[in-house]
Amino acid sequence: MSTAPQPVSFRFRLDLASGVPVYRQLIEQVRNGIVFRSLRPGDQLPTVRQTAVDLAINPNTVVRAYRELEILGVIETHQGTGTFVSSQKVERDDVERQRQLDQIVSEFVARAGAAGFQIEDILSRLQERKSN
Amino acid sequence: MSTAPQPVSFRFRLDLASGVPVYRQLIEQVRNGIVFRSLRPGDQLPTVRQTAVDLAINPNTVVRAYRELEILGVIETHQGTGTFVSSQKVERDDVERQRQLDQIVSEFVARAGAAGFQIEDILSRLQERKSN
DNA sequence: GATAGTGTACTAGTTTTCTAGTACAGTCAA
DNA sequence: TTGACTGTACTAGAAAACTAGTACACTATC
Structure with a gap:
């Protein structure tokens, strides 16, 4: 080399x-x-x-x-x-990105909900992660 | 009937x-x-x-x-x-439930992150849902 | 007990997923 | 141009996923 x-x-x-x-x-x-x-x-x-x-x-x-x-x-x-x-994730249409985020969140909430967790549980856990 | x-x-x-x-x-x-x-x-x-x-x-x-x-x-x-x-989701060990939530959140964050979203984006979207 | 409802078990065929073998094509530096 | 690196294309086989056919077993009601 x-x-x-x-x-x-x-x-x-x-x-x-x-x-x-x-x-x-x-x-x-x-x-x-x-x-x-x-x-x-x-x-x-x-x-x-x-x-x-x-x-x-x-x-x-x-x-x-x-x-x-x-x-x-x-x-x-x-x-x-x-x-x-990717040096910069391709910027997409705002509406499209909003829809994408919405879909991810939806699926996530459904999954967590079926496992018996509330949105509050998720939120607090995410807050912890954010502060780390 | x-x-x-x-x-x-x-x-x-x-x-x-x-x-x-x-x-x-x-x-x-x-x-x-x-x-x-x-x-x-x-x-x-x-x-x-x-x-x-x-x-x-x-x-x-x-x-x-x-x-x-x-x-x-x-x-x-x-x-x-x-x-x-189920009339009442079986109560599990707290540690086990914590681990489960952690895993779900981890996977979720990874996925959203790969799609270019930040924890802040997710949080605000969840907050919206919560207030609805 | 008879009957009509319920879920269960066993088997099997088709489709899709996953990985691999192998040959080809673009890029860059010497 | 050459050689050593890079990713790409095509083909194929094994394994897993998915759905179906069919017969069986449990439960409640009459």
Whole structure:
């Protein structure tokens, strides 16, 4: 190596015993990485090949995860260059974004509600997270 | 009929075009019914057979949905009698419930975060819902 | 006990999901 | 241009998910 442009520090890990599909584990780890700031806009993700070798899986499995994340607008892939965390999530129409947030929240409330939790429970838990 | 014990008013509907598995649509509708109070503790759900006939699906598909809901503690099934919304969700260990809420919130935050929303966005949206 | 209602169990077929093998194509630096 | 890196495309097989057919067992009422 010569210039070592922005070394990739992010690393995947697998839990084969969990029963959760590999590609889904990868997606979740990237998402969490972004939320918890271990991945920042512009950061390069491990390459498809490197990840495949490291985890002893097929490149296509990595591709599948990256593709789904790209559809979500979370990352950007550039053939021949690499895969990167989106520098700025594409700004969408406000109405569309509002609808999207609404849908996520709806589903969430329904799920928590079915488990016997009230909106108050959720709110207080989120407040805690926010202050951390 | 003679006594007509608590007529079942809840009705399922299907969206075959959605691509969402039938049994999962049923689960979601029961969950939402509970959250939005169209289903209350003790209410009887449509019978396995009636639902199967109404929606032109196999009884086992309904059974699958009901079983999953029962595992979640949302409903209770009684062979020969019917299926009912749990009169009182089984009280669990506080620590266990805390963990459960934590997990739901975690997943939610990760998902919303990946879609570009901040905890603040979620909080304000939830506050709105609460006041409605 | 008979009967009509309820949920249950077992089996199986189709579809979808998930992963892999392998060859191809773009990018960049030397 | 060449070579070593990057992501992409096509194909296919195994596993899981999903739904259905059919027969059985429990419950309540008459």
